[in-house]
Amino acid sequence: MRNSFFRQVFWNRFRANRFAMAGALLIVALFLVSLLAPFITPYGPDELDLYHVLMPPSAAHWFGTDDLGRDVLTRVIYGARISLKVGFVAVGIAVAIGTVIGLVSGYYSGHLDNILMRVVDIMLCFPTFFLILAVIAFLEQSIWYIMIIIGLTGWMGVARLVRAEVLSLRERDYVMAVRALGACDARIIFRHILPNALSPVLVSATLGVAGAILTESALSFLGIGVPPPTPSWGNILTAGKEYIEFAWWLTLYPGLAITVTVLAYYLVGEGIRDALDPRLQR
Amino acid sequence: MIAYLLKRILLLIPLMLGITLITFTVVHLAPGEPVEMQISMNPKVTAEARERLKEFYGLDKPLHVQYAVWVKKLVMLDFGRSFAPDNRPVIDKIRERIPITLSLNVISLLIEFGLALPIGILAAIRRDTLFDKGMTVFVFLGFAVPTFWLALLLMYLFGVTLGWLPVSGLHSLGSEDYGPFLWFWDMVKHLLIPVSVAAFGSLAGLSRYMRSTMLDVIRQDYITTARAKGLRERTVILRHALRNALLPVITLLGLSVPGLIGGSVIFETIFAIPGMGQLFYGGVMARDYPLVMGILVIGAGLTLIGNMLADIGYAFADPRIRHGQGR
Numbered sequence: 001m002r003n004s005f006f007r008q009v010f011w012n013r014f015r016a017n018r019f020a021m022a023g024a025l026l027i028v029a030l031f032l033v034s035l036l037a038p039f040i041t042p043y044g045p046d047e048l049d050l051y052h053v054l055m056p057p058s059a060a061h062w063f064g065t066d067d068l069g070r071d072v073l074t075r076v077i078y079g080a081r082i083s084l085k086v087g088f089v090a091v092g093i094a095v096a097i098g099t100v101i102g103l104v105s106g107y108y109s110g111h112l113d114n115i116l117m118r119v120v121d122i123m124l125c126f127p128t129f130f131l132i133l134a135v136i137a138f139l140e141q142s143i144w145y146i147m148i149i150i151g152l153t154g155w156m157g158v159a160r161l162v163r164a165e166v167l168s169l170r171e172r173d174y175v176m177a178v179r180a181l182g183a184c185d186a187r188i189i190f191r192h193i194l195p196n197a198l199s200p201v202l203v204s205a206t207l208g209v210a211g212a213i214l215t216e217s218a219l220s221f222l223g224i225g226v227p228p229p230t231p232s233w234g235n236i237l238t239a240g241k242e243y244i245e246f247a248w249w250l251t252l253y254p255g256l257a258i259t260v261t262v263l264a265y266y267l268v269g270e271g272i273r274d275a276l277d278p279r280l281q282r
Numbered sequence: 283m284i285a286y287l288l289k290r291i292l293l294l295i296p297l298m299l300g301i302t303l304i305t306f307t308v309v310h311l312a313p314g315e316p317v318e319m320q321i322s323m324n325p326k327v328t329a330e331a332r333e334r335l336k337e338f339y340g341l342d343k344p345l346h347v348q349y350a351v352w353v354k355k356l357v358m359l360d361f362g363r364s365f366a367p368d369n370r371p372v373i374d375k376i377r378e379r380i381p382i383t384l385s386l387n388v389i390s391l392l393i394e395f396g397l398a399l400p401i402g403i404l405a406a407i408r409r410d411t412l413f414d415k416g417m418t419v420f421v422f423l424g425f426a427v428p429t430f431w432l433a434l435l436l437m438y439l440f441g442v443t444l445g446w447l448p449v450s451g452l453h454s455l456g457s458e459d460y461g462p463f464l465w466f467w468d469m470v471k472h473l474l475i476p477v478s479v480a481a482f483g484s485l486a487g488l489s490r491y492m493r494s495t496m497l498d499v500i501r502q503d504y505i506t507t508a509r510a511k512g513l514r515e516r517t518v519i520l521r522h523a524l525r526n527a528l529l530p531v532i533t534l535l536g537l538s539v540p541g542l543i544g545g546s547v548i549f550e551t552i553f554a555i556p557g558m559g560q561l562f563y564g565g566v567m568a569r570d571y572p573l574v575m576g577i578l579v580i581g582a583g584l585t586l587i588g589n590m591l592a593d594i595g596y597a598f599a600d601p602r603i604r605h606g607q608g609r
Contacts, residue, residue, distance in 0.1 A: 122300035125582040125589075129544030130562060134308055134574050137566040214428055218548055221430055222563070237431060241552070244438050251438065255431035263426035 013275040020271020026264035034080035043071040045078040046229045054247045064249035066239055072249060075231035076257050082232040083261060086147050086216040087209035093151025095158050095205050102162025103189050103197070107170060117163070120156045128153050129215070136219060141227035146219060150212050157204055165197035199276050206269035210262040217258050233258050286597055290590055297586055302356060305578040306349050309571055352575070361576035366568060372576040375561060380580075382452070383550070383557035386473070387542045390480035391535075398485050399531070402492025406500065406527075407519060417489065424486025430548045433479045437552075440475060448472050450554040476553045480545065484538060491534060496527040529600055536592025540585045 014020055033040060049069030057064045063072035105116040132149050139145045169175060170193065178192050219225030220234025221241075228235055233254040240251030336342045343351075355362065361372035405414045441449035448454060452472050453465070460468060499505065500523055508518045546559030554560075558577060565573035 118296065118300065122297055122304060122582075125297070125301060125540065125585040126304070126578065127540040127544030127581045127585070129547055130578055130581055131308065133547060133563065133566050134578060138309075138569065210426070217428055218430060222548070222551060237434070241434055244434060245442050248438060251431070251434050255428060255435070258428050258431065259423070259426045262428075263422055266422055266425050 010275050014271050017271045017274060019267045020274075023264040023267030023271065026260065027268065030080055030261060030264070031084065033077055034084055037077045037081065041071065041074040041077055043074040045075050045231050046070065047074075054243060056247075057249050063253045064247065066236070066247075066250055067243060072236065072253055075236055076233065076253055079231045079233045079236060079254065079257065080261070082143065082226055082230065083213045083216065083258070086143065086150070087213045087265070089147040090150035090154065090212040091205050091208040093148060094154040094208060095201060097151070098155035098158025099162050099194070099201065101155065102159040103166055103194060105159065106163040106166025107185070107189055107193065113163075116159070120159055123153070123156050129218070132215065132219065133224070136224050141224065143226050143230070146216055146225055150215050154208060154212070158201055161200045161204060162197050165200060166193055169193050169196055203269055203273045203276065206265055206272060210265035210269070213258065213262055213265070283597070287594065290593060294586060294590065298583065299353075301582040301586070302353050302579055303349075305575050305582070306352065308578070309575050310345060356579065362572035364573050365570040366573070372572050375573065376558065376576055376580060379556065379558045379561045382555065383543070383546050383559060386477060386480070386555070386557065387546070389473070390477045391538070391542070393477065393481040394485050394488060397481070398488035399492050402489040403496055403519070403524065403527075405489070405493045406496035409497065421486040421490050424482060429479055429483040429545065430552055432482065433475065433549065433552050436475045436479060447474055449475070452555055476549050476555065480542070480549060483545065484541065488531075488534065492527070492531060495530050496523065499523045499527040529596065532596045532599060533592050536589040539588035540581070543581050543584065
């Protein structure tokens with residue numbers, strides 16, 4: 001996507017898509033909110049107030065308070081930090097692994113390709129959530145382990161995508177030309193093939209962020225994700241389940257936050273896909 | 283066709299070996315020793331007893347020997363004994379849970395396909411109408427709503443506020459004394475929320491997929507030809523287009539197996555359904571290594587079989603593959 005004309009076309013098409021733009025704005029807003037959290041809310045995320053436990057939403061506490069009297073709105077805002085971090089780091093890891101494996105597999109083909117692709121097939125057989133659970137539960141609770149494990153179990157799709165791109169790019173004339181000029185494999189792969197193979201990865205990375213946020217919240221909900229007292233949307237919901245009969249606000253708001261965030265990433269991902277798809281003309 | 287089937291089945295062997303290798307590595311790379319869990323509950327265990335315990339489970343041998351022993355037993359469907367206090371064979375524990383998880387998944391798959399295919403087809407035919415747009419919004423929501431949250435909301439609405447449906451387990455207390463009809467009705471009521479939430483979660487992806495394959499097919503020349511012959515639109519869509527549009531969906535059926543099995547952990551924990559997901563969750567928390575490895579292998583094996591059946595189904599449905607032109 002280095003070609004400026006192509007970038008212009010892409011941007012024009014993306015901008016014309018109202019849903020995608022709405023998603024992009026939402027994501028920017030989320031980043032701002034989580035960055036400016038201490039200035040937005042007067043409470044601290046761990047600030048206990050045992051005189052006001054499980055209070056329904058009011059002027060002082062817009063989203064109510066939880067079982068320890070903490071302000072739910074504050075915790076939802078701070079939870080955004082966790083979700084955004086997990087999404088980006090986990091997907092970064094997955095994309096890095098997937099891209100390297102896809103490049104190597106597609107460029108060298110032969111036996112190496114065969115072995116790597118069988119590994120992908122095998123990894124895809126595992127119910128991902130089981131695999132994550134099996135590893136996470138044996139480690140001490142930490143947000144870093146979560147990001148790493150989600151990344152380590154999510155690279156297979158990217159590897160397949162990149163490999164398919166490389167297989168077709170490898171045979172192009174311009175690659176032949178670079179090779180005839182005496183460039184080494186590493187240079188051909190990283191300078192000439194990689195930049196052209198990245199656009200489909202962009203779509204799957206964006207959708208991957210949404211997936212990672214959902215996975216993290218599910219893990220935290222089960223009590224093996226982000227360790228308390230750090231607020232994460234998933235672990236607020238754990239308390240929500242506990243007190244569902246008395247405090248609906250503890251369940252409603254963090255779930256809405258997850259839904260809106262994931263929705264935003266999906267809209268952007270779909271927008272990028274449509275903007276990159278040459279078959280769709282507007 | 284027979285050659286194709288044989289090839290598919292032979293391919294299962296190396297894949298299955300790979301599955302066992304990854305399972306073993308994942309579980310054994312994790313820090314902490316399995317016997318610690320049993321010992322920590324009983325402070326009186328001596329160092330000698332700890333060694334005996336290790337020896338009993340074969341944990342004193344080098345890893346590759348442990349792996350070889352484990353795989354050799356797997357071939358005979360011997361998954362070892364659970365580390366849990368009851369010490370039962372893992373295979374027995376899994377065998378009593380699998381039917382529950384599988385039948386739940388099959389029911390929600392049926393609902394999902396029953397709704398998603400018509401929705402996808404209609405959205406494709408009536409592209410850009412209000413229906414299509416409404417469905418697009420619905421589909422995005424289906425992607426974005428965390429299923430466990432939806433489950434909680436429905437539990438609150440139907441279980442707590444309205445009190446129409448029970449919110450946990452498979453049967454009510456004392457349901458053994460009900461007549462067969464009431465017993466069944468009781469179970470249906472327990473399953474209503476879990477099954478519809480599970481179906482809703484994957485409904486979105488499937489209907490979207492159906493819509494896009496249908497759109498691809500409708501654009502093709504032979505559909506124009508069918509229309510030009512003067513066939514009724516209904517015939518064109520249902521007889522000519524649908525058949526080809528359904529082909530890729532068969533593959534998706536196989537691919538959806540791991541997601542369904544993985545999702546069962548959350549559903550079964552929320553609704554206290556005694557299935558494989560709940561068993562796995564408990565096993566993981568208690569560091570019951572043989573159980574965890576057994577379920578991982580069986581879960582991945584089920585996916586493998588699901589994929590193979592989907593491929594074979596595809597071959598039956600598509601003569602291009604059956605007669606060996608495709609791959």
